[in-house]
Amino acid sequence: MEYKQRSVNCGQLRQADAGKTVVLNGWVHRIRNHGGIQFINLRDRYGITQVVVGEDAPQAVKELAEDLHMEYCIAIEGKVIARPDSMINPNMLTGEIEVEALEIQILSTSEVIPFVIDQESDAKEDTRLRYRYLDLRSQGMQERIKLRHEFIRSIRNFLSGRDFYEIETPTLIRSTPEGARDFLVPSRLQAGKFYALPQSPQLLKQILMVSGFDKYFQIARCYRDEDARGDRQLEFTQLDLEMSFVKRDDVLSLMEDLFVEVFKEVMDYTLPSTFRRLTWDEALNTYGLDKPDLRYDLHLVDVEEVVKKSSFGTFKTILEEGGSIKGIKAPFSEELHYTRKYITALEEAAKVYGAKGLAWMKVGPNRTLDGGISKFFEGVEEEVITLFDANEGDMLLFVGDAWKVTCASLGAVRIKLGKDLNLANPKEFVFCWIIDFPLFEFNEDEGHWEAAHHMFSMPQAQYLETLEEDPGSVKGDLYDLVLNGYEVASGSIRIHDVDLQKKIFKICNIEEKEAEERFGFLLNAFRYGPPPHGGIAPGIDRMVMIMSGQSSIKEVIAFPKNSAGISPMDDSPSPVDQEQLDELHLCIKE
RNA sequence: GGGGGCGUAGCGAAGCUGGUUAUCGCGACGGCCUGUCACGCCGUAGAUCGCGGGUUCGAGUCCCGUCGCUCUCGCCA
Numbered sequence: 001m002e003y004k005q006r007s008v009n010c011g012q013l014r015q016a017d018a019g020k021t022v023v024l025n026g027w028v029h030r031i032r033n034h035g036g037i038q039f040i041n042l043r044d045r046y047g048i049t050q051v052v053v054g055e056d057a058p059q060a061v062k063e064l065a066e067d068l069h070m071e072y073c074i075a076i077e078g079k080v081i082a083r084p085d086s087m088i089n090p091n092m093l094t095g096e097i098e099v100e101a102l103e104i105q106i107l108s109t110s111e112v113i114p115f116v117i118d119q120e121s122d123a124k125e126d127t128r129l130r131y132r133y134l135d136l137r138s139q140g141m142q143e144r145i146k147l148r149h150e151f152i153r154s155i156r157n158f159l160s161g162r163d164f165y166e167i168e169t170p171t172l173i174r175s176t177p178e179g180a181r182d183f184l185v186p187s188r189l190q191a192g193k194f195y196a197l198p199q200s201p202q203l204l205k206q207i208l209m210v211s212g213f214d215k216y217f218q219i220a221r222c223y224r225d226e227d228a229r230g231d232r233q234l235e236f237t238q239l240d241l242e243m244s245f246v247k248r249d250d251v252l253s254l255m256e257d258l259f260v261e262v263f264k265e266v267m268d269y270t271l272p273s274t275f276r277r278l279t280w281d282e283a284l285n286t287y288g289l290d291k292p293d294l295r296y297d298l299h300l301v302d303v304e305e306v307v308k309k310s311s312f313g314t315f316k317t318i319l320e321e322g323g324s325i326k327g328i329k330a331p332f333s334e335e336l337h338y339t340r341k342y343i344t345a346l347e348e349a350a351k352v353y354g355a356k357g358l359a360w361m362k363v364g365p366n367r368t369l370d371g372g373i374s375k376f377f378e379g380v381e382e383e384v385i386t387l388f389d390a391n392e393g394d395m396l397l398f399v400g401d402a403w404k405v406t407c408a409s410l411g412a413v414r415i416k417l418g419k420d421l422n423l424a425n426p427k428e429f430v431f432c433w434i435i436d437f438p439l440f441e442f443n444e445d446e447g448h449w450e451a452a453h454h455m456f457s458m459p460q461a462q463y464l465e466t467l468e469e470d471p472g473s474v475k476g477d478l479y480d481l482v483l484n485g486y487e488v489a490s491g492s493i494r495i496h497d498v499d500l501q502k503k504i505f506k507i508c509n510i511e512e513k514e515a516e517e518r519f520g521f522l523l524n525a526f527r528y529g530p531p532p533h534g535g536i537a538p539g540i541d542r543m544v545m546i547m548s549g550q551s552s553i554k555e556v557i558a559f560p561k562n563s564a565g566i567s568p569m570d571d572s573p574s575p576v577d578q579e580q581l582d583e584l585h586l587c588i589k590e
Numbered sequence: 591g592g593g594g595g596c597g598u599a600g601c602g603a604a605g606c607u608g609g610u611u612a613u614c615g616c617g618a619c620g621g622c623c624u625g626u627c628a629c630g631c632c633g634u635a636g637a638u639c640g641c642g643g644g645u646u647c648g649a650g651u652c653c654c655g656u657c658g659c660u661c662u663c664g665c666c667a
Contacts, residue, residue, distance in 0.1 A: 353663080
């Protein structure tokens with residue numbers, strides 16, 4: 001079809017363009033028909049331009065204009081007119097001008113759309129995903145997809161400038177069933193055998209280090225067959241990165257430099273040149289979780305000493321049994337009243353993470369304690385108040401339980417308070433490092449130790465001697481990067497010593513034969529002069545989500561899946577033909 | 591697998607303790623309108639109230655079951 005191709009886009013024209021004859025291509029965003037005069041807002045990726053069809057317009061244009069409907073794709077040829085001052089629309093990029101239509105071509109028509117394209121679609125997520133092609137037309141989605149592009153481009157620029165090579169690794173790889181569940185791909189050529197989609201390019205990038213590509217990165221798609229969450233999809237994108245001859249701090253400072261530059265470039269946001277570091281122990285003890293939102297300070301307080309002096313038997317028993325008692329101060333608030341109902345809501349948040357209850361007391365006038373469990377603290381009020389740096393109207397909340405439960409429960413209370421008290425500035429971005437993670441955790445169900453992160457992370461030097469005797473105490477050269485309460489990157493210095501690697505396998509209850517089967521190719525590579533190396537992998541989707549102020553990763557992925565792993569647009573996953581199954585040597589179990 | 595929330599017209603919502611013909615906005619359709627920019631005004635159509643069963647004289651509303659969506663715990667090296 002012959003049609004007029006655009007000479008300008010819909011976000012471009014200004015007063016200075018007045019008088020020009022232009023062609024615009026775009027979608028009919030809104031029509032305002034006043035009888036004698038008609039306004040058409042024409043939209044494309046770049047903006048919206050007002051087109052006028054007035055009394056003087058050619059008859060053919062007037063007739064065609066009457067036929068237009070929302071989301072028709074059209075071409076307009078017209079003359080740029082400067083609007084008189086009184087008609088300038090300051091809310092539009094192109095509000096200084098309008099285009100007087102001389103010719104209109106309908107490039108394609110649209111059926112009645114299921115929801116109106118607006119700044120943000122107000123349709124339910126399910127509907128938005130079914131008609132994702134329409135949802136993506138909204139300004140909000142367009143902006144987020146653009147931000148994502150610029151974020152990735154800026155990362156590529158920075159790393160290329162630092163001598164990194166971007167190297168692709170296969171997405172059909174060997175299944176190594178640790179960690180998350182693998183997505184499997186049946187092999188046609190090798191009957192009964194399967195590829196797996198990578199949970200991350202972990203082993204391949206380590207092998208690239210053995211190959212001498214000492215600075216590698218990749219914008220890598222990763223696949224984990226686990227239940228989705230607001231910040232988790234079946235497939236997601238990581239900046240996968242690895243370097244040789246580096247120590248932990250080299251990786252951390254590279255990331256700091258990277259994000260300082262990228263945030264400046266794509267957000268015009270100035271980050272500090274280094275990020276705060278918390279050890280894993282500190283993070284849990286102080287904030288209750290390993291991904292604290294440090295935009296606000298609200299922290300947990302260890303109250304074991306004062307509990308010992310109190311008469312609160314329940315808590316004392318917990319201490320005697322090796323548990324942990326902590327508290328948090330909910331600061332006095334004009335807006336939020338600490339009613340019974342609200343305390344119950346906080347308690348519910350704590351219970352999700354295993355707390356049996358949430359004890360409380362109020363700080364009264366003249367440094368007194370009221371209500372709740374305050375009667376058990378007679379005589380030590382001053383100590384409690386000092387400990388929390390509390391003032392009248394503050395509420396003190398306590399959990400006593402196993403250390404992890406206490407931390408996690410109060411961490412959840414902290415997050416709820418932060419949300420309800422609006423403590424976090426949505427325009428602020430606060431990074432921090434969590435370092436010194438434990439290398440192993442004990443799997444109660446299976447009765448053996450397993451890697452807390454993955455099995456290729458280096459134990460810290462001072463634990464090398466006692467590795468096997470006391471795995472629980474071993475800290476690894478592991479680090480997470482946290483942004484506004486989300487884990488946005490995770491990495492470690494890797495093991496590059498075959499014997500040490502075998503020792504780790506053994507602690508994780510993996511027999512030599514089994515290790516050989518699964519990771520033999522890595523161990524083989526390690527026989528030929530592997531360099532010391534380490535890396536990290538920031539999650540692209542999560543970071544763009546946070547940067548764009550969203551709380552769901554789906555808002556920054558063009559075609560995401562829903563929480564059941566279904567793509568409502570193309571209705572995948574879908575059944576396949578018997579023929580396909582036969583070729584793959586598969587049969588479906590009823 | 592567990593817990594919370596939701597499901598009413600194409601879309602988004604209201605519908606309190608059960609009670610006539612299920613309401614509103616957007617959108618659609620018809621009409622009027624020469625300066626709007628979320629245009630305005632008049633009118634019209636459009637709903638097996640997710641589905642199945644039950645209680646009742648009477649169910650969108652109550653009960654049981656079921657399906658779907660969503661958030662979340664578990665899970666996510």
